[in-house]
Amino acid sequence: MSHASFSASATSGVPALDIRNLEKTFHVRDNDVHVLSGINLTVEAGEFITIVGASGCGKSTLLRLILGLDRDYEGDVRVNGETVSGPGPDRAIVFQEHRLLPWLTAEGNVGTALLYSGLTRQEKREAIRDHLELVGLSAFATAYPGQLSGGMAQRVSIARALVNRPRFLLLDEPLGALDALTRLRLQDELKRIVANEGSTAVLVTHDVDEAVYLGHRIVVLHPRPGRIAAILPVPAAAREDRSSPEFVALRDEVLGLLGVESGKSAVRHRETETRVAV
Amino acid sequence: MSADSIIPPRAVAVPHPVSALVRRIRALDWRPLLSFAAIIALWFAAYEFNWVRAKFLPSPVAVVERLWFEIHSGTIVTDLLETLRRNIIGLAIGGFIGLALGALLGISSGFAKIVGPTVLAQRQTALFAWVPLLSVWFGGADVGKIAFISVAAFQPIVINTWRGLTLVPKTYKELAESLSFTRWDYVRLVAIPNALPTIFTGFHAALIYAWLATVGAELFLNIAPGLGGRLTEGSQLFEIDLLFLTIILFGIVGLFYNSLAERTEGLFLKWNSR
Ligand SMILES: Nc1ncnc2c1ncn2[C@@H]1O[C@H](COP(=O)(O)OP(=O)(O)OP(=O)(O)O)[C@@H](O)[C@H]1O
Ligand SMILES: [Mg+2]
Numbered sequence: 001m002s003h004a005s006f007s008a009s010a011t012s013g014v015p016a017l018d019i020r021n022l023e024k025t026f027h028v029r030d031n032d033v034h035v036l037s038g039i040n041l042t043v044e045a046g047e048f049i050t051i052v053g054a055s056g057c058g059k060s061t062l063l064r065l066i067l068g069l070d071r072d073y074e075g076d077v078r079v080n081g082e083t084v085s086g087p088g089p090d091r092a093i094v095f096q097e098h099r100l101l102p103w104l105t106a107e108g109n110v111g112t113a114l115l116y117s118g119l120t121r122q123e124k125r126e127a128i129r130d131h132l133e134l135v136g137l138s139a140f141a142t143a144y145p146g147q148l149s150g151g152m153a154q155r156v157s158i159a160r161a162l163v164n165r166p167r168f169l170l171l172d173e174p175l176g177a178l179d180a181l182t183r184l185r186l187q188d189e190l191k192r193i194v195a196n197e198g199s200t201a202v203l204v205t206h207d208v209d210e211a212v213y214l215g216h217r218i219v220v221l222h223p224r225p226g227r228i229a230a231i232l233p234v235p236a237a238a239r240e241d242r243s244s245p246e247f248v249a250l251r252d253e254v255l256g257l258l259g260v261e262s263g264k265s266a267v268r269h270r271e272t273e274t275r276v277a278v
Numbered sequence: 279m280s281a282d283s284i285i286p287p288r289a290v291a292v293p294h295p296v297s298a299l300v301r302r303i304r305a306l307d308w309r310p311l312l313s314f315a316a317i318i319a320l321w322f323a324a325y326e327f328n329w330v331r332a333k334f335l336p337s338p339v340a341v342v343e344r345l346w347f348e349i350h351s352g353t354i355v356t357d358l359l360e361t362l363r364r365n366i367i368g369l370a371i372g373g374f375i376g377l378a379l380g381a382l383l384g385i386s387s388g389f390a391k392i393v394g395p396t397v398l399a400q401r402q403t404a405l406f407a408w409v410p411l412l413s414v415w416f417g418g419a420d421v422g423k424i425a426f427i428s429v430a431a432f433q434p435i436v437i438n439t440w441r442g443l444t445l446v447p448k449t450y451k452e453l454a455e456s457l458s459f460t461r462w463d464y465v466r467l468v469a470i471p472n473a474l475p476t477i478f479t480g481f482h483a484a485l486i487y488a489w490l491a492t493v494g495a496e497l498f499l500n501i502a503p504g505l506g507g508r509l510t511e512g513s514q515l516f517e518i519d520l521l522f523l524t525i526i527l528f529g530i531v532g533l534f535y536n537s538l539a540e541r542t543e544g545l546f547l548k549w550n551s552r
Contacts, residue, residue: 067456069452069455069456086455087455087456087457087458088458089458092456093456095449095453097449099449099450099452099453101450101453101467101468101471103471103472103474103547104467104471112457112459112467113457115457115459115460115463116458
């Protein structure tokens with residue numbers, strides 16, 4: 001098994017996430033929009049899952065269902081063996097847009113995730129400081145979201161999601177708004193945190209390199225209605241080295257599944273994307 | 279680490295006080311004063327060239343002289359203070375009740391279902407329609423006047439507090455849900471801060487309404503010390519300079535309230551300064 005490394009941390013037999021025959025339809029006036037169809041996915045504790053798919057294929061919707069923000073669906077969504085009945089402190093999300101409260105400073109926003117943590121005042125302060133440092137924003141602890149750039153605000157929301165050390169991380173394009181350098185660094189941090197804390201992560205991304213580098217398995221979605229086209233295990237060598245043949249091969253396979261024709265044009269596409277992001 | 283984390287956000291050099299003052303004066307926008315100046319120039323001209331009979335239009339100098347006289351041997355300072363006292367008490371009572379009721383309406387949807395429609399209906403009644411009723415209930419003296427001012431201040435504050443607390447963007451509601459906020463934490467961290475700008479809008483409107491109501495109450499209800507009484511006096515005795523002086527005083531207080539409201543808002547909503 002290519003992802004045997006994490007299955008050791010799956011102590012009980014109960015998977016961290018178990019989705020069965022999921023169907024999701026939005027009812028907009030007289031229109032029914034079938035967004036997710038026939039989703040089956042089992043995620044072991046400690047596993048890092050990445051999801052890629054075209055815009056509008058239902059990735060954010062899927063994360064909202066796992067979090068429990070939306071309970072109008074058919075099928076089964078279980079977290080640690082229990083049907084999701086709403087959000088809980090065991091799961092944390094980084095929304096696609098930063099969703100910071102504009103009237104709280106960066107540290108105040110991170111602190112909102114610690115309200116019920118049971119930590120002392122001092123411990124909270126330290127946890128907040130450590131996590132702002134982790135995302136490289138120590139100097140902006142007392143800045144308001146309106147004074148931060150989009151990428152900086154997104155990093156604060158990453159700190160907010162991580163600060164309470166959730167068992168389960170839901171990440172909706174968390175690194176999308178970042179410059180290339182910060183993105184690479186935070187990819188390593190996310191990988192390290194999930195590995196060290198034994199938490200489970202589901203990360204949505206448009207960046208195929210990121211999906212390969214972070215995931216134990218990659219879920220490729222096809223649109224209209226959103227459905228799983230493939231679930232690809234990532235070889236350990238690919239996760240370790242972005243220039244390994246395994247990495248390149250898997251990236252091309254994913255790009256192929258997403259409808260990008262040759263590896264060459266895919267590389268050019270990536271380069272333009274990076275240049276734009278910088 | 280990216281470059282943006284190197285510069286701390288509040289690295290501002292402390293300015294020298296005098297140069298700071300000079301800079302502030304330079305930064306003042308003089309353009310709004312142009313229209314004031316034009317009006318005063320027009321006023322002088324109209325008086326000097328007899329465009330209007332002096333009976334109806336005093337000279338600006340006469341108004342200043344009247345002010346001088348009033349300060350030294352008249353009652354206008356007491357009148358002004360009386361009017362302000364009434365205004366502030368009415369504002370405080372109406373504002374407090376409005377804030378409390380608005381908060382209840384905003385926090386408890388059950389309460390809003392029962393009481394909300396009545397509050398909305400009350401808003402539809404023209405403000406001055408309350409004068410006769412209030413004078414029957416509270417008399418035309420101080421209490422009646424203050425009651426009327428309170429009603430005027432109450433209306434915008436109750437509505438804006440209520441609306442501000444209820445109209446929370448869905449994204450913030452979801453965030454609060456995803457962080458498992460208790461009801462109290464939701465109110466404290468989301469609903470109230472989200473409502474503050476709207477509440478300030480209500481407070482701003484209340485200042486202006488209450489000031490209008492103060493003039494109205496003093497004009498419509500029986501004469502007592504106060505600027506409104508001086509207006510009545512001016513028109514009955516045909517003291518045109520007194521009328522002008524009083525109107526100008528009303529305007530100055532109104533302007534002061536307006537800038538006070540704007541300043542407090544900026545002070546409270548630091549985060550809102552985009
Ligand atoms: N509240 C809603 N009501 C109606 N339709 C919705 C709602 N939320 C999402 N949709 C629809 O569901 C589909 C999937 O949306 P979703 O946000 O999950 O896409 P996504 O895969 O996250 O896209 P992107 O990559 O652009 O973020 C879209 O067609 C969208 O129009
Ligand atoms: Mg999305």
